[in-house]
Amino acid sequence: MHVLTSKVPATFRLRSLARSSTSHFPFPRAVRSRPHSTASSSDTPPTPTPIRNKWSALLRLVGRVTLVAVIGTTGTFYYIAQKERNPGPQLPFDPSKKTLVVLGSGWGATSLLKRLDTDDYNTIVISPKNFFLFTPLLPSVAVGTLSPRSVLQPTRYITRHKTRQVSVVEAEATSVDPVNKTVTFTDTSPLRPLEPTNTIHYDYLVYAVGAETQTFGIPGVKENACFMKEIGDAEKMQRRFLDCVETAAFPGTSEEEKRRLLHMVVVGGGPTGIEVAGELHDFLEEDLKSWYPELHPYMRLTLVEALPGVLPTFSKELIAYTERTFKESRIDIQTATMVKGIKPTSVLLKPKDAAEQEVDCGLVVWAAGNTSRQVTKDLMAKLPEEQSNKRGILIDNHLRMLGAPSIFAIGDCTSTSYAPTAQVASQQGAYLARMFKLIARRDALEAQLESLMVSKKEGEDEFVKEEAIKKKMDKIKLKPFEYSHQGSLAYIGSDKAIAELPIFGREWSSGGVATFLFWRSAYLSTLFSFRNRMLVAGDWMRAKFFGR
Numbered sequence: 001m002h003v004l005t006s007k008v009p010a011t012f013r014l015r016s017l018a019r020s021s022t023s024h025f026p027f028p029r030a031v032r033s034r035p036h037s038t039a040s041s042s043d044t045p046p047t048p049t050p051i052r053n054k055w056s057a058l059l060r061l062v063g064r065v066t067l068v069a070v071i072g073t074t075g076t077f078y079y080i081a082q083k084e085r086n087p088g089p090q091l092p093f094d095p096s097k098k099t100l101v102v103l104g105s106g107w108g109a110t111s112l113l114k115r116l117d118t119d120d121y122n123t124i125v126i127s128p129k130n131f132f133l134f135t136p137l138l139p140s141v142a143v144g145t146l147s148p149r150s151v152l153q154p155t156r157y158i159t160r161h162k163t164r165q166v167s168v169v170e171a172e173a174t175s176v177d178p179v180n181k182t183v184t185f186t187d188t189s190p191l192r193p194l195e196p197t198n199t200i201h202y203d204y205l206v207y208a209v210g211a212e213t214q215t216f217g218i219p220g221v222k223e224n225a226c227f228m229k230e231i232g233d234a235e236k237m238q239r240r241f242l243d244c245v246e247t248a249a250f251p252g253t254s255e256e257e258k259r260r261l262l263h264m265v266v267v268g269g270g271p272t273g274i275e276v277a278g279e280l281h282d283f284l285e286e287d288l289k290s291w292y293p294e295l296h297p298y299m300r301l302t303l304v305e306a307l308p309g310v311l312p313t314f315s316k317e318l319i320a321y322t323e324r325t326f327k328e329s330r331i332d333i334q335t336a337t338m339v340k341g342i343k344p345t346s347v348l349l350k351p352k353d354a355a356e357q358e359v360d361c362g363l364v365v366w367a368a369g370n371t372s373r374q375v376t377k378d379l380m381a382k383l384p385e386e387q388s389n390k391r392g393i394l395i396d397n398h399l400r401m402l403g404a405p406s407i408f409a410i411g412d413c414t415s416t417s418y419a420p421t422a423q424v425a426s427q428q429g430a431y432l433a434r435m436f437k438l439i440a441r442r443d444a445l446e447a448q449l450e451s452l453m454v455s456k457k458e459g460e461d462e463f464v465k466e467e468a469i470k471k472k473m474d475k476i477k478l479k480p481f482e483y484s485h486q487g488s489l490a491y492i493g494s495d496k497a498i499a500e501l502p503i504f505g506r507e508w509s510s511g512g513v514a515t516f517l518f519w520r521s522a523y524l525s526t527l528f529s530f531r532n533r534m535l536v537a538g539d540w541m542r543a544k545f546f547g548r
Contacts, residue, residue, distance in 0.1 A: 080530050084157075091164040093122045098443065099201065100436065101183055103173050104208035105129050105155045107422040108411035110528065111429025112206060113155070118164040120440035124200065126185050128172040130155050133231055134527060135422060137536070139275040139491075142234040143241075143283040144548035150535035152231065153528050171198075173209065176379045178404035181205070204406055204439070206432060207379075207393070211370035211412035211420070220342035225366040228272055237365060241280075244362035245288065248295055255298075261362035262298040265347050267339055268367035269305030270312075271490040274322065276365050277303050278493025281329050285494075287547045301331045302359070304349060306368075308336050311498075313419065313488060314509075318498045321511045325492050339368075370420060376413050391415040397480030398435065399428060408432055418483050431481045438476050445473045489519050 098121055102109050105127035113125065134151040141148055159166035174197070175184040184199045213229050215221040226237040241264070247253065248261040266277045280301055289296045303310070303326070310333065311319050326333055336352040342364050350356045372380075372392055380387035386403030387394055392415030394402045401407040410428035412420045449469050452462060487501035497519035498511040510518075520540065527533050 084161075084530060087160045090160075090162065091119065093165060093167075097122045098203035098440075099124065100204045100206070101126065101200065101202040102206045102208065103127070103176075103183065104206075104210055104411070105132050106208060106210045106411060106425065107132075107135075108425035108429040109206065109208040110153070110155070110158065111426040112208075112410075112432050113158050113162075113166070113429075114528065115430050115433035116162070117433075117437055117440075118159075118162040118166055120437065121164075121204075123159075123162075123164070123166045124202075125155060125159065125166060125168045126171055126173055126183065127155065127168075128170065128188060129230075130168065130170045132158070132528065134523075134532065135229075136275075136489075136523060136526075138228060138231070138234050139272070139279045141231065142228070142237045142276065143279045144238060145279065145282075145543045146536060146539045148231050148235065150532065150539050153532055157529065157531075173375055175375065176205070176207070176407075178379070178382060178401070178407060181406060202406075204408065204436070207376075207401065207407055207409040207413060208411045208425070208429070209373055209376060209413050211376075211392075212373050213366065214369035214371040215366070216368070218339055218341060221339075221366055224342045224344050225267070225364045228276060228365060228367045237363070240363055241283075245292060245295065248298065248362075249292060258295065258298045259300070260345065260360040262295060263300045263302065263359075263361040264363045264365070265302045265304060265359070265361045266365045266367065267304045267347075268369070269303060269307065269310030269333075269335065270367065270369075271488070273303060273305070273365075273367040274311060275491045276367060277301055277326070277331055278491050281331060281493040282495075283548060285329075290547075301329075302361075303331060303333045304337050304339060304347075305333070305335045306338050310335065311490065314490070314498065314500060315507070318500065318509050318511055322490075322492050322498060325494060325496055329494055331493075370412055372413060389415045398478055399432060399481055408435075423486060424483060427483055428481065435478060438478060442473060442476045445469050445476075449473075489522060491516065491519055 100116075100121040100123045102112065102123065102125045105125065109125070109127070110132040113123075116123065132153040132155060134153070137146055137151045140146040141151060156168050159168055169185065170189070171185040171187050173183055173185045176182075177184075181202050182199050183202060183205065184197055186195045186197045188195060213227045226240055227233040228237070244261040244264075248258045253261075264280055266273050266280070284296075284299050284301075288299070309319055311322060314322075323333060334349070334351065338350040339347060340350050340356060341348040343358075345362075346358050346360045347364055348356060348358055372390075376393065380393060383401075383403035387401075392413055393409040395409050395414050395416065396402060399408045399410055401409045410432065411425035416424075418424045449466065452466055452469075485502060487499060489497060489499050491497045492511075495513055495516050496511065497516040499509070499515050499518060501508050501510070524533050524536060527536060
């Protein structure tokens, strides 16, 4: 047998063997030369993947940011709360300063006090209420959505945080003398057997006593209707409403009596009346329907307005939207209908083209306008030539009472071209705070000029001083008041609201759930203190989760 031998060179065979051995052992040469370890391969830690590392880092970052945010928010909340609860020391009354007396604690007076530099004056506040009431949310208090304390801000809370001490007197002003510049007030506390009176002198008087509810002389309104003006009115309406419900639920109550007791009538088609009707509807549908299911078919709401339509200050589109929403909510709107009288168990209505009818009801809420208080009428009677308008005090462009330049009148007690709203009164109060700062500078310069005149010194230096003071006085210009309309808002029930806002020079109208959220945020930002914002927001959350 012949043996076949390869004719391939030996050098080539060695190189091929080396390449084949390398392909079977992919590890480096140093690793192959090591002896085999007796440990198992599971003891070797796995190499972490890049994706898992990224998620871990992201979670750690989120956790740190959350921790810092929680600590920062808690610290800020605690700091603000403690600062509000613990005001610092104040300057005492200064006999050299002029006396500024503020009558009232409503929108105008509170806006003034919040922005006033009390270092310039000895300030005295006289009001029958020792608190400020956020009136736009009063209908929510009437049905239990908000607690009464949530919409009240003590006047002393505002005055206690001022630079100079402010005296707050809980009393009712009974007389103002514009000639002698005096105010007479009475302590109406029920703890006193008599009503002591006191009289103080003022240099400047801010007259902001507001107005009272207009009844138009209709019989039975004061005795049988619930107003919507003060915090006591909201509490009275709530008690009356619940009494109607519990009486209707009493065993043996007839069908006719149930229909009467559970028929609620709201008089007034303005923003207040619309909001009362909307809040009542929410109370009936969201709460009483669950707790009194047997009474729900008897519940009925009626809105009465003497004018041809509701919400006369809003656009036609928003009026139509409100009427559609009320119709869907089964709220009956009766426009062009006069109220002729209110009895304990009924209301007398007179439609424009129909005969007078008596409508049975269990509750009547009166939200039909304002009128001047008696102290305002008495003050106007002392200046008959200048004060000839019966609707309120006439004022000039700087809010000074005609015939009495030392009296500044603001708010609902005045008669102006502006609507008697909280927005107008608030802007008037802020304007007066700026005005009194300029007036204080002018008065200080006048005092310096008088002291130079009294000294009777002659010389070039004295003449230069007088001219310098006069130039400074000429630079002080008191600009007239200009109202800037920020829009109108109204809640119409069913988590819906309407709004008219001036944006880019034109009026933008909106309505619906999104507007309702804006309505709430706008009122939260308008509240005067951090405390009120927290209380109102908490009440809204409580009502949402647990009911009224």
